[in-house]
Amino acid sequence: MDLKQIEYIVKIAETGSITKAAEQLFITQSALNQQLLKLEQQLGIKLFVRHKHDLTPTSAGQVYLEYGRNMLREKREAYNIIHDMAQSSLGDLRLTFSRERGIDMLVATYPQFHRRFPGITLRPHEMFVVDQLNWLSRGDTDLGVVTVTEKQKTPDLEFELIRREPMLLAIPRESPRAVDLARPGTPLEDLPYLPVDQCKDSPFVLMFPKSTMRQIIDRVLKEADYHPYVLFESASIRALLTMVKNNMACTIVSAGYYKYQDKIAYYRIPGDPYWEMCITYKKGAYLNKAMLYYKDLIHEYFQVKAPLITKK
Structure with a gap:
């Protein structure tokens, strides 16, 4: 061949x-x-x-x-x-990541990587998690930054934990359902709890049905025996939060998107559902110096430059 x-x-x-x-x-x-x-x-x-x-x-x-x-x-x-x-310092490094935050990470980490390995060509790809996992399993990419549930972890891949992100209920601060408001900047551990069915009669905007986040959201809604009216579905969490801060609907997002707090009230969800952000690669694969260095840059980015708002 x-x-x-x-x-x-x-x-x-x-x-x-x-x-x-x-x-x-x-x-x-x-x-x-x-x-x-x-x-x-x-x-x-x-x-x-x-x-x-x-x-x-x-x-x-x-x-x-x-x-x-x-x-x-x-x-x-x-x-x-x-x-x-x-x-x-030769060759290439193929990296996959999800939308929105993946681009932010790439912009923040690439210049430093290029200075350290100028001869390595970085080949980034933005794609949904299910496609990333398929690419990684086939060996079509070297590293992936994925957000997964435990059920999505396959035995042929390594999942190196970056952090766990709890899911949060996000509703407009002007909503009459926004009770016991937390001040902007409140650590995640100190946010009040609010069951999702307390937002009855409020429309919801949600991630698209086949996304990892939507799988978690659907489980949360099922456990609460709550079937909200879904006004809009999107592949963009930022779009959903824009609709919430404009007093149009409620949503559920991960703690990595804990922002616009002057316009949005955030609550922890009973049961504390979460997903894991991981660096993922083929089990048994050789990780060269460039890959190991980029792994360190990714960890540093999410721990220092884009950390969760938690108690120090």
């Missing part, structure tokens, strides 16, 4: 498109399509089913991708070890 050809096929599978894959590989669409057709002719079987708007791997394609990804992962690991032995 030709490694360059494997990279082409993996990129087609990732993007689901010859056009998008060619753009990311910096080759022409025609050249990439010819590479795929040539390989399929050599193998005597189709690797992708061609739909109107995308391509999906066939059973044979899935076999090719599984073994091809393993070969690419072994190549990258070998190069990482050799670069460390040579004490060289």
Whole structure:
């Protein structure tokens, strides 16, 4: 199997498109399509089913991708070890993270990383947690910064805890349901409790149904036997909080988004539901010096530059 050809096929599978894959590989669409057709002719079987708007791997394609990804992962690991032995600052580091806070982290940590490892190309990807976990399991990325529940932790991955973030009920401070108000800046441990069903007759804005946070929220609502009217669903927690601070609805968010406290009243939820923020990578994978350094930068960022508001 030709490694360059494997990279082409993996990129087609990732993007689901010859056009998008060619753009990311910096080759022409025609050249990439010819590479795929040539390989399929050599193998005597189709690797992708061609739909109107995308391509999906066939059973044979899935076999090719599984073994091809393993070969690419072994190549990258070998190069990482050799670069460390040579004490060289070469190669790349592939990092995934979720929306919003991940971008903030990248902006804060990349300049320092680049100064320390100027020859390492950082390849960041913003994606949902479920996609991050799939990429990590396949070896398509080196490190991920994920927020997960215990049920989402798979045995093939390492989950290095950054911190635990409790879920908070957020309601407009002007709401008549905002009782026993905590002052802005109150540590999380000192926030009052408020059952979610105390917000009866108030609309809610929530994370989209397939998100990790929504899974936790749905469990909280089920345990409270409460079925709120959902005004709006979004992939952006900041959008939800903007609606709350404008007195439009209530929501549930993690303590990492404990902000806009002059406009929003926050409460702990009985039972103290939470998720874990972790640095995640393939179990048994070799972590080179650049990866170890970036792991330290991530820990430092969330502990020093973007900490939870807790008692010191």
